[in-house]
């Protein structure tokens with residue numbers, strides 16, 4: 001039994017996953033698990049894709065690398081996919097959403113190649129990550145939050161922090177609630 005929840009923060013690149021996860025880790029004491037970093041540091045990939053400028057992820061190796069941490073609980077998993085994590089690991093799935101014009105500006109600022117930029121904008125408009133989350137987890141644990149402005153972010157972090165506090169109360173071992 002976990003005494004701290006595991007949360008996935010997902011969404012199209014540029015929606016604000018890392019920014020949210022860092023703020024949440026600071027506020028809740030949960031650990032920010034940047035999957036990109038794990039893929040790189042633990043070699044959970046089959047090389048670098050030059051066109052998309054990203055790692056070609058070996059999902060089996062990645063799950064092995066994350067298993068102990070996930071079982072211990074208290075992870076805020078930061079990644080642009082969510083369907084590979086076993087349902088038993090996950091307590092909440094946060095899908096961040098952003099307006100396409102705002103996303104365009106954020107990805108342009110990152111100097112994304114045109115093909116990758118356009119694909120990500122299409123993916124955001126088509127709600128690909130939201131659908132993936134709803135298909136992979138019980139809909140009751142999937143929440144969609146807007147991440148256009150810093151006010152949105154503050155509201156989101158407040159809301160998730162309150163959820164973490166409640167989860168810990170509800171799941172406290174007997175006699176410790």
Ligand code: ADP
Nearest residue numbers: 013014015016017018019106147148149150153
């Ligand atoms: P992701 O991890 O999803 O790729 P980041 O957290 O790296 O996204 O955010 C991408 C850029 O957008 C950063 O410059 C960040 O400061 C900005 N940003 C993210 N979310 C917001 C928001 N809600 N309001 C304003 N700027 C944001």
